[in-house]
Amino acid sequence: MNGSLSDSWHYREAVYNLAMLRLRIRYSNSVLGFLWTLGNPLFFMIIFSFVFTVLFSNGIENYPVFILAAMLPWNFFNAAVLGATSSVSGAREMLNKLSFPREILPFSYVLAEFINFLMAQLTILVLLTIFGFGTGLPLLTLPLLMAIVTVFSLGVGLLLATINVRLRDTQEFLGVFLYGLFFLTPIVYSLDRVAADHRIFSTLVTVFNPMAGIVTLFRQVIYLHQWPDWSLVGLTSLISILIFLLGFFVFRSRSRYFAEEL
Amino acid sequence: MLNVEEHPPVIAQPAVKGTPCIEVNNVSKRFWMERNQASTVSGFFINLLNRNKKPRRSFMAVRDVTLHVYPGETIGLIGANGSGKSTLLKMIAGIYAPTEGTVAVRKRLVSLLELGTGFNSELTGRENVYLNGSLLGRTRKEMQAVFDPIVEFAGVREFIDAPLKHYSSGMVVRLGFAVASHVDAEIMLLDEIFAVGDDQFQRKCFQRLHEFQAEGRTLILVSHALPTIQQLCSRAMWLSRGKVMDEGPTDQVVGAYKTYIERLS
Numbered sequence: 001m002n003g004s005l006s007d008s009w010h011y012r013e014a015v016y017n018l019a020m021l022r023l024r025i026r027y028s029n030s031v032l033g034f035l036w037t038l039g040n041p042l043f044f045m046i047i048f049s050f051v052f053t054v055l056f057s058n059g060i061e062n063y064p065v066f067i068l069a070a071m072l073p074w075n076f077f078n079a080a081v082l083g084a085t086s087s088v089s090g091a092r093e094m095l096n097k098l099s100f101p102r103e104i105l106p107f108s109y110v111l112a113e114f115i116n117f118l119m120a121q122l123t124i125l126v127l128l129t130i131f132g133f134g135t136g137l138p139l140l141t142l143p144l145l146m147a148i149v150t151v152f153s154l155g156v157g158l159l160l161a162t163i164n165v166r167l168r169d170t171q172e173f174l175g176v177f178l179y180g181l182f183f184l185t186p187i188v189y190s191l192d193r194v195a196a197d198h199r200i201f202s203t204l205v206t207v208f209n210p211m212a213g214i215v216t217l218f219r220q221v222i223y224l225h226q227w228p229d230w231s232l233v234g235l236t237s238l239i240s241i242l243i244f245l246l247g248f249f250v251f252r253s254r255s256r257y258f259a260e261e262l
Numbered sequence: 263m264l265n266v267e268e269h270p271p272v273i274a275q276p277a278v279k280g281t282p283c284i285e286v287n288n289v290s291k292r293f294w295m296e297r298n299q300a301s302t303v304s305g306f307f308i309n310l311l312n313r314n315k316k317p318r319r320s321f322m323a324v325r326d327v328t329l330h331v332y333p334g335e336t337i338g339l340i341g342a343n344g345s346g347k348s349t350l351l352k353m354i355a356g357i358y359a360p361t362e363g364t365v366a367v368r369k370r371l372v373s374l375l376e377l378g379t380g381f382n383s384e385l386t387g388r389e390n391v392y393l394n395g396s397l398l399g400r401t402r403k404e405m406q407a408v409f410d411p412i413v414e415f416a417g418v419r420e421f422i423d424a425p426l427k428h429y430s431s432g433m434v435v436r437l438g439f440a441v442a443s444h445v446d447a448e449i450m451l452l453d454e455i456f457a458v459g460d461d462q463f464q465r466k467c468f469q470r471l472h473e474f475q476a477e478g479r480t481l482i483l484v485s486h487a488l489p490t491i492q493q494l495c496s497r498a499m500w501l502s503r504g505k506v507m508d509e510g511p512t513d514q515v516v517g518a519y520k521t522y523i524e525r526l527s
Binding site: 010011013014016017018021024025028093094095096097098099100167168169170173256257259260 | 293302303304305306352355356357358359373375376379380382384385392393396397398399401402
């Protein structure tokens with residue numbers, strides 16, 4: 001283990017195998033299988049649509065699509081980070097008997113969630129087309145946006161996986177924290193609709209929550225059919241790469257001690 | 263226990279020298295009995311406030327061990343439980359990082375510390391072979407080349423596409439040894455693998471290890487079974503409480519160890 005990414009690359013097949021194993025275990029235990037991945041955002045879309053269009057009218061056109069566009073990348077981030085965080089502490093046996101580069105564990109969890117995300121995204125796009133919501137050339141930037149949210153999730157996941165080895169209830173706190181962050185991310189609302197006297201909120205969210213920028217980009221492309229705000233693309237890419245490098249560095253500097261610390 | 267007389271004698275091993283393929287230099291390993299911080303987020307904050315902390319207790323599992331292994335050698339590590347031999351093996355395998363000293367491994371290595379680690383009971387035997395191979399850092403292509411010999415050795419041909427949960431424990435163990443002993447590697451580390459499996463399987467393992475030696479590859483064995491060590495190893499190291507008590511030709515070291523045990527009892 002010499003501390004480079006090429007080391008992890010050598011174990012790419014293990015990452016893939018572990019991710020597939022995860023997906024298989026998840027889906028073989030439920031008849032509906034993949035539909036669960038799709039069912040979750042659809043369910044929330046219906047609930048939120050009911051609450052915010054029927055109970056509290058908000059005047060946003062096509063509100064279900066508005067939510068869905070931001071919900072899918074959020075769900076991916078949420079699941080990927082939760083999975084990656086417990087990936088190392090949950091693999092005590094393996095870590096004590098095998099010497100593979102430790103980062104393949106969080107990588108495989110994120111990959112499994114990414115595959116889910118990809119399938120859900122494609123299904124939603126097909127559904128939107130069928131229902132005549134329309135598509136457009138800006139959708140071509142989706143792979144780039146998906147790459148950004150993946151790199152960001154990996155970085156956060158690596159960081160939290162490292163912490164979770166020492167402080168084992170990090171994963172418990174994380175569940176609560178992510179639940180709060182969901183509402184501090186413009187998923188069921190958008191920042192440009194926040195009332196003028198609460199602009200400070202929008203600024204804080206934009207600055208401190210990279211997911212805000214990321215879901216906004218997804219919404220621009222899927223919901224508004226616009227080309228993404230390129231300066232925001234640049235900014236979120238930069239933040240994601242920095243977080244990833246930080247996460248990878250921290251993880252790698254501690255991973256040689258994981259086996260004995262668990 | 264296995265009847266040693268049935269087996270071929272130790273294959274004459276090359277007079278060692280050249281560059282060592284494993285170099286363990288003045289290695290020590292300290293384990294902490296308890297964490298310096300409680301292992302929870304809340305405990306972490308309580309600890310920050312708590313001023314009179316208890317000092318951490320630790321123990322040295324391995325103390326100042328130096329071992330140079332040359333290509334083609336078979337080394338046996340012996341000693342009582344808790345003597346540090348498995349810890350030493352894990353440092354060579356890259357699972358533990360040494361507290362002091364350095365470990366350098368210059369050839370491709372495979373370690374078999376427990377049969378069947380990394381197997382998943384939901385996957386078929388075939389899928390497990392490839393999963394295990396990938397966890398050992400081998401590509402699918404590399405595994406395809408040795409797939410048939412693995413299945414042959416493990417004797418699970420008719421069950422290879424059945425989920426592992428339907429295997430007997432003996433079959434799982436055989437498959438585990440088959441994978442580890444067939445992947446491409448110049449060095450193999452084994453920890454007490456002879457404690458499991460029936461006589462017939464043990465005999466097969468021996469045969470496989472002899473093949474390994476005949477091909478000029480390097481082995482390090484940890485075992486309590488002194489006849490096994492004597493039969494396979496050209497050199498042995500005896501550890502006690504983490505320290506090297508004796509090191510040299512197997513018969514000499516095993517003899518010294520036996521004398522020591524007899525004196526104790």
